[in-house]
Amino acid sequence: MDVAELIAGQDRFALHERHLNHQMVRVLRTIGFDVDYVRAEGPYLFDPQGNRYLDLLSGWGVFALGRNHPAIIAALESVLRSNLAHLVQMDLSTLAGILAQRLAARTGLEKAFFCSSGTEAVETALKIARRSTNRSKVIYCERGFHGLTLGSLSVNGDEYFRDGFGDLLPGMIRVPFNDLPALERALAGNDVAAFIFEPIIGHGVFIPDDDYLPEAARLCRKHGALVIADEVQTGLGRTGRFLAVEHWGVEPDMVCLAKALSGGFIPSGAVMMRPKLFNALFDRMERAAVHGSTFSKNDLAMAAGIATLDVIDNEHLVENAERMGTALLAEFATLVDRFEFLHAVRGKGLMLALEFGRPKSLKLRTAWKLLESANEGLFCQMITIPLLKKHRILTQVAGSGLNVVKLLPPLIINDADRKWIADSVTDVIADSHQVPGSVWDLGKTLAGSALKARKAS
Numbered sequence: 001m002d003v004a005e006l007i008a009g010q011d012r013f014a015l016h017e018r019h020l021n022h023q024m025v026r027v028l029r030t031i032g033f034d035v036d037y038v039r040a041e042g043p044y045l046f047d048p049q050g051n052r053y054l055d056l057l058s059g060w061g062v063f064a065l066g067r068n069h070p071a072i073i074a075a076l077e078s079v080l081r082s083n084l085a086h087l088v089q090m091d092l093s094t095l096a097g098i099l100a101q102r103l104a105a106r107t108g109l110e111k112a113f114f115c116s117s118g119t120e121a122v123e124t125a126l127k128i129a130r131r132s133t134n135r136s137k138v139i140y141c142e143r144g145f146h147g148l149t150l151g152s153l154s155v156n157g158d159e160y161f162r163d164g165f166g167d168l169l170p171g172m173i174r175v176p177f178n179d180l181p182a183l184e185r186a187l188a189g190n191d192v193a194a195f196i197f198e199p200i201i202g203h204g205v206f207i208p209d210d211d212y213l214p215e216a217a218r219l220c221r222k223h224g225a226l227v228i229a230d231e232v233q234t235g236l237g238r239t240g241r242f243l244a245v246e247h248w249g250v251e252p253d254m255v256c257l258a259k260a261l262s263g264g265f266i267p268s269g270a271v272m273m274r275p276k277l278f279n280a281l282f283d284r285m286e287r288a289a290v291h292g293s294t295f296s297k298n299d300l301a302m303a304a305g306i307a308t309l310d311v312i313d314n315e316h317l318v319e320n321a322e323r324m325g326t327a328l329l330a331e332f333a334t335l336v337d338r339f340e341f342l343h344a345v346r347g348k349g350l351m352l353a354l355e356f357g358r359p360k361s362l363k364l365r366t367a368w369k370l371l372e373s374a375n376e377g378l379f380c381q382m383i384t385i386p387l388l389k390k391h392r393i394l395t396q397v398a399g400s401g402l403n404v405v406k407l408l409p410p411l412i413i414n415d416a417d418r419k420w421i422a423d424s425v426t427d428v429i430a431d432s433h434q435v436p437g438s439v440w441d442l443g444k445t446l447a448g449s450a451l452k453a454r455k456a457s
C-alpha cells in the first residue's frame with residue numbers, strides 16, 4: 001500500500017462527516033480550523049501551499065518530541081526489520097523489561113504496568129488502589145481530568161464529560177483542588193483507598209500552592225490512602241521536571257504516564273508503582289493474568305518508549321522546557337498590565353495558560369458581555385482563531401466554560417519559535433482591545449452562531 005497515493009484526492013471532511021464525528025467537522029468549520037495539513041516536521045505543520053504552522057497543541061501533549069522525530073522512526077523501523085517474536089503473550093518481552101527498568105530509574109518506582117492509553121493507566125491505578133487497600137473510595141479533584149472510560153470518568157471533575165452516562169462508580173469523593181481542609185475531611189473516616197490528582201490541572205492549567213501536594217501526601221499517609229499522581233499530561237519533562245511532582249518533592253505511590261511516552265507514534269501508557277502494590281494485584285501464581293491488556297507490551301510501543309527517553313536525555317528536553325517556559329511566562333507577564341482583557345498568566349515549563357476576564361472600561365465591558373451571554377468562554381476563540389489565521393499558530397481553549405487559552409508546545413521549540421509565539425500572542429491580544437475592529441466582527445459572528453446553536457438545541 002502506498003499511503004500517499006491512497007489519501008491523494010480524498011475528501012477527509014466528507015469521510016468524517018459521513019462515518020466519524022460529524023460534530024467535530026462542524027466545530028472545525030465554524031472556527032475556521034479546517035486547514036488541510038499535509039505534512040509535519042518537529043513542531044511545525046504544513047498546508048498544501050507549503051505554509052508553516054507552529055503547533056502548540058502537540059496532539060493534546062503527545063508530540064513532546066515534535067512530529068516524526070527521526071530517532072523514533074529509526075527505533076520503529078528497527079523493530080519492524082528485526083522479525084522479533086512479537087506479543088507471544090506466554091513469553092516475556094525484553095524491550096518491555098528495558099523500558100520498565102529505565103522508567104524505574106527515572107521515577108524511583110520499581111514496578112511498571114504497561115497499557116495503551118492514559119485512561120487505561122488510570123483504570124489500572126484505581127483497581128490496584130482498591131485491591132491493595134481493601135477500600136473502594138477514591139478522592140478526586142474538581143476540574144480534574146483522568147480519561148473518559150467509565151472508571152476514570154467516575155473521577156472526572158467536570159460535568160461536561162459526566163452528564164448523560166448514567167451512574168458512575170460509587171464511593172468517589174470530589175474535593176476542590178488546592179483545598180487541604182476539604183481533603184482532610186474526605187480522608188477523616190480512614191476508609192479511602194486513594195487520592196488521585198493531576199499535579200497541575202490540565203483543563204485550565206491550575207497550579208497548586210507550594211504546600212498543597214506535600215501536605216496532601218502527608219495526610220494521605222496518615223489516613224492510609226494511596227497517593228496517585230496522574231502525570232499523563234504533566235510527565236516526561238513537560239513542566240521542566242521529568243515528573244511534575246518533583247517541583248514539590250512529592251513521592252507518589254503510583255504515577256500514571258501515557259501521551260508522550262511513545263514519541264506520538266504508538267498508543268502507550270504506564271503505571272509506575274511501589275512493588276508492594278504490584279504484589280497485592282499479582283499475589284499468587286494463578287492470579288498472574290488477573291489484570292492486563294492485549295497490546296500493552298507490544299514491541300513497537302516499548303521500543304518507541306526507550307527511544308523517547310533517549311531523546312529527552314540527549315536533546316536536554318526537560319531543561320529546554322524549563323528554559324523556554326520561564327522565558328515565555330516572563331514575556332506574557334508583561335502583558336497583564338497592558339491589556340484589560342488579560343487577567344493572569346501562569347504555567348510551569350511548557351504548560352502555559354493565558355486567562356482572560358471582564359475588562360474595566362465600559363466600552364470593552366459591553367463587548368465582553370455580548371460574547372459571554374452568547375456562550376461562556378467564547379472570548380478565547382477571538383484569541384485562538386486570529387492566532388491561527390493571522391499568525392499560523394495552533395492553540396486551544398483550555399476547557400469548557402473557561403476563558404483560558406492553553407499552550408502545550410513540543411518540548412523542542414527554539415528561541416525563534418519562542419519569539420514567534422510571544423509576538424503573535426501580543427498582537428492578537430492588542431487586536432482584541434480594538435472595539436470596533438476586525439476581531440470583534442469575528443466575535444459578533446461567533447456570538448450569532450452560538451445563539452443559533454443554542455436555539456436549535
Ligand SMILES: Cc1ncc(COP(=O)(O)O)c(C=O)c1O
Nearest residue numbers: 117118119145146147202232233
Ligand atoms: C491528566 C490526564 N489523564 C488521563 C488522560 C486520558 O488519556 P487518554 O486520552 O490517552 O486516555 C488525559 C488525556 O488528556 C489527561 O490529560
